[in-house]
Amino acid sequence: MDLAFTPEEQKFREDIRAWVRENLPKDIAHKVHNSLHLTRDDMQRWAKILGKKGWLGYGWPKQFGGPGWNAVQKHLFEEETALAGAPRIVPFGPVMVAPVIMAFGNAEQHKRFLPGIASGEVWWSQGYSEPGAGSDLASLKTRAERRGDKYIVNGQKTWTTLGQYGEWIFCLVRTSTEGKPQTGISFLLIDMKSPGIQVRPIVMLDGGHEVNEVFFDNVEVPAENLVGEENKGWTYAKHLLSHERTNIADVNRAKRELERLKRIAKAEGVWEDIRFRDEIAKLEVNVVALEMLVLRVLSAEKSGKNSLDIAGLLKIRGSEIQQRYSELMMLAGGAFSVPFILEAMEAGWQGDFPGGAVGLAPLAATYFNLRKTTIYGGSNEVQRNIVAQTVLG
Incomplete structure (x- = not known):
């Protein structure tokens, strides 16, 4: 099993990186890198930029108007957009319902619903x-x-x-x-x-x-x-949820937020605390392990082998990692991570204090929000039962 990217794949990555650098609005990237509130217009604006390029449905086959990328190319696209500070594609249209319509819908439904999803026009x-x-x-x-x-x-x-x-x-x-x-x-x-x-x-x-x-x-x-x-909707729901749970793992966002955690730790003076840095190192090991698991799945798909049936496992580890990096950010920020005045933040204030506390105001909100990740998309307790039955036997 070869987990290294080929020269062609590296070139694909560079092309994606260059396009995103040129087309991702700077104000949106700033909000994403600092966990500021994204408006409907922010999300829709990025969706329509991708739609115009034909990349909002980046996982779609060519026959339905997608780019026809393989699993590795889709992964590289997700990674480069996440690291650049692009918002996550709102998944309900292009990532979730579209594959169900493609697989189980009729020709009229393809014609009626897929174009509006691909363009980003319909929410x-x-x-x-x-x-x-x-x-x-x-x-x-x-x-x-x-x-x-x-x-x-x-x-x-x-x-x-x-x-x-x-x-x-x-x-x-x-x-x-x-x-x-x-x-x-x-x-x-x-x-x-x-x-x-x-x-x-x-x-x-x-x-x-x-x-x-x-x-x-x-x-x-x-x-x-x-x-x-x-x-027969239960069959279609299972097809959709396999996409959702892989999406929830979101290893690429975890890599971006890991770098943000390091920036906060350095700005707040806790980077030199060996015990705190140990916790960051443990998190980084878990992120790398999750990435390796994802790459194993991609390697199997690329070689034509049966993909590992581990969507539930990806969901479990990915959601736990999201919760852990939010916890460590809160610990690094201390008292400065708690304040959250929505109106002040909408006006541009983000908790930037002289001598430190750079962009800490959203941390409490992010921490509480990410409590949901081990519950939605099928709770982690249920996912462990599924993994035990389907993977461990």
Whole structure:
């Protein structure tokens, strides 16, 4: 197994790096490098820049308008954009629902939905979790009743990330109560402008509005918006979640944030503390190990072998690493990492004090926000059970 990049791959990396340096807006990169709040316009602006280049759907095959990159090229693209300070691509459209539409949708759905996702023009949201169905997603209760050429949807979704911006939402809905819970679930695409949909914000500790509740009250959805077959949605959801869990690992963002941690430690005078530096070294070892695991998967794909079935393992380690670097940043910043006044930060203040404390104000918000990573996308406890069954046997 060769984990080294070929000269051609190194050239590809350099080309990506040069393009990103030329096209990534400086104000957006500044916000990302310092964990400042990204507006809808910031995220959409970068998405449309990528869309114009044909790279928003960077994982798509050529037949659907993507660049047709292999696994290694996709990894290098993700790494170079992350290190440059590009926002993470909002995954719900190009990374999550698009592969489901490609694999299980019909030709009309390809034509209708994929162009708007590829261009960055249409903002998608995800309707999976419910108040009583999170990690146990098969317990979902949102109902979709078929009436002629439409479905009538009633129920509630929660923790809908950036749902306040959503124009379309892909939802798992219950269309049957026969048999096992997984067998009665279908996959619907719903226009969020439809009458009967209400989006209610969930405001977090830092005052931010990232997640939402979404209510469906007799929402009419054309039957043509059903992806694949009725009651086969669980199969499509598993296909989608394999993309999400790999995305959650986000080793490239971890590498960028590791360098930020080092900058903060040096600015705050704790870099010379041997014990603190030991903790940074342990984190760096874990980041490198996660990267090696990712590269092993890429090497297997490149050589035509069966890829390792370790999406759950990548999710577990990646999410734990995200939590650890946020903890160490908080420790390095000390008291200066706690203040968070949203209005002041929106006006440009970031906790820059004479003699130190460079850009520490968002650290508390980031720390609390990243508590979610070991829960969403399938909790780490559930993922450990899956890994034990599928990998360890």
